[in-house]
Amino acid sequence: MQTADARRAFASDNNAGVHPAVLAAIADANAGHVAGYGDDPYTERATAAIRRLVGDDAQVFFAFNGTGANVIALAAALRPHQAVICPQFAHLNVDEGGAFERFAGAKLIDVPVHHGKLTPDDVERQMHGIGDPHHVQPAAISISQSTEVGTVYAISELGALGDVARKHGLLFHVDGARIANAAAALGGDLRAMLVETGVDVFTFGGTKNGLLFGEAVVFTRPHPAAALLPFVRKQGMQLASKMRFVAAQFEALLADGLWLENAAHANRMARRLAAHLARIRGVRLAYSVDANGVFVQVPRAAIAPLQVSRRFYVWDDEASVVRWMCSFDTTEDDVDDFAAAIDREVRPLSR
Ligand SMILES: Cc1ncc(COP(=O)(O)O)c(C=O)c1O
Structure with missing residues (x-):
C-alpha cells in the first residue's frame, strides 16, 4: 500500500486534499438539524450561486461524483435504443467502468479525434441510419471541457458543436469535471462558454478543484430530461441524504471566485511546467497546455526512474506519452523541483 507523501505529485488533480476554506465550510455546516435530500438552506444558496454564473433558468442537481453526474445526466435524456457520440478517449467511454452502458442501457459511439476535441464533422459522419430500427439512434453528443488531454475547446468550437447538435436534435452534454480550469482559460464566463454556445447540460466538477467530494449536474435551461433527473439521480444512487455538506462545499468554492482562483x-x-520542459532536450509536448494537464512525450527509459519519486500515469504507452496534472495546491517549488528531476533523468538519454 502506498503511504501519504507530503510532497505533491503530478498524478491527478484529485490526489490533492481539500481547500481549507471548503473544509471550514463543512465544519461550519455541522450545526443543528436541517432537512435531508436537498431541502435545506445550504442547497438553496449553492443552487443560487450556480444560477448567478449560468442564468436563472439553470436547473441544478448536486451529486457525489463525476461518473455518477455524467451517467445520470445522460441516462435521464436517453432511451435504450439511442446513443451518445463522444471522443474515443472520453472519460465516459474509457474510465467509468461501463457505468453508462449498465445504467443507461444505451450505446456510446466513440470516434477518434484530434487534440481531444470532437468536431461538427465527426458528429455529421455519425448521423446515418436515422429512423432505421436496425441502427442505434444518435441522441446526444458528449464532450469534456477541458478535454482528457488538457486542451480546451474555444467558445467558437463549442458554438459550432451547439449548432450541429441543434440541427440534429441532439442533447449537448459537457463533462465538466474540469470546467473551472476551462473557464479560467477562457476568461471565466460560464454563460458565454456553456449557455450561449447551446450546451443543454453540463457537470460542474468540484472534486478536482478543491472539494472533498461533490459535483453538480446543471441543465442550462428547462429540458424534459431535467424533469426526470430527480428520479434518475435517486435510482442512480447519487442523491445525498445529508446534502447540506455537498452544498456547503460548493457555496465556499463559489464564494468570492475561489473556484476560478483555484483553477x-x-x-x-501547468504552464510553468511546460515552460521548463521547453528548455529540456528530449521531451516534447504532445498536446497544447490549455488548462492544468501537461501531456509529454518523454524517453521511455526515463519514465520508471521518475515514477520512483513522484507518482504519475503513462497516458499512451506506445507513444511514450505521460500525463502530469497540476492542482490548486501545486506550488512553484513543486514544479521547479519536478522539472529539475526530469532534466536530470532525460538529459543523459538525449545526447
Ligand atoms: C474528465 C473526467 N470526467 C469525469 C471524471 C469522473 O470523476 P469521478 O472519479 O469523481 O467519478 C473524471 C475523473 O477523473 C474525469 O477526469
Missing part, C-alpha cells in the same frame, strides 16, 4: 492557479502551474 487559474492550477493552470498557471
Whole structure:
C-alpha cells in the first residue's frame, strides 16, 4: 500500500486534499438539524450561486461524483435504443467502468479525434441510419471541457458543436469535471462558454478543484430530461441524504471566485511546467497546455526512474506519452523541483 507523501505529485488533480476554506465550510455546516435530500438552506444558496454564473433558468442537481453526474445526466435524456457520440478517449467511454452502458442501457459511439476535441464533422459522419430500427439512434453528443488531454475547446468550437447538435436534435452534454480550469482559460464566463454556445447540460466538477467530494449536474435551461433527473439521480444512487455538506462545499468554492482562483492557479502551474520542459532536450509536448494537464512525450527509459519519486500515469504507452496534472495546491517549488528531476533523468538519454 502506498503511504501519504507530503510532497505533491503530478498524478491527478484529485490526489490533492481539500481547500481549507471548503473544509471550514463543512465544519461550519455541522450545526443543528436541517432537512435531508436537498431541502435545506445550504442547497438553496449553492443552487443560487450556480444560477448567478449560468442564468436563472439553470436547473441544478448536486451529486457525489463525476461518473455518477455524467451517467445520470445522460441516462435521464436517453432511451435504450439511442446513443451518445463522444471522443474515443472520453472519460465516459474509457474510465467509468461501463457505468453508462449498465445504467443507461444505451450505446456510446466513440470516434477518434484530434487534440481531444470532437468536431461538427465527426458528429455529421455519425448521423446515418436515422429512423432505421436496425441502427442505434444518435441522441446526444458528449464532450469534456477541458478535454482528457488538457486542451480546451474555444467558445467558437463549442458554438459550432451547439449548432450541429441543434440541427440534429441532439442533447449537448459537457463533462465538466474540469470546467473551472476551462473557464479560467477562457476568461471565466460560464454563460458565454456553456449557455450561449447551446450546451443543454453540463457537470460542474468540484472534486478536482478543491472539494472533498461533490459535483453538480446543471441543465442550462428547462429540458424534459431535467424533469426526470430527480428520479434518475435517486435510482442512480447519487442523491445525498445529508446534502447540506455537498452544498456547503460548493457555496465556499463559489464564494468570492475561489473556484476560478483555484483553477487559474492550477493552470498557471501547468504552464510553468511546460515552460521548463521547453528548455529540456528530449521531451516534447504532445498536446497544447490549455488548462492544468501537461501531456509529454518523454524517453521511455526515463519514465520508471521518475515514477520512483513522484507518482504519475503513462497516458499512451506506445507513444511514450505521460500525463502530469497540476492542482490548486501545486506550488512553484513543486514544479521547479519536478522539472529539475526530469532534466536530470532525460538529459543523459538525449545526447
Ligand atoms: C474528465 C473526467 N470526467 C469525469 C471524471 C469522473 O470523476 P469521478 O472519479 O469523481 O467519478 C473524471 C475523473 O477523473 C474525469 O477526469
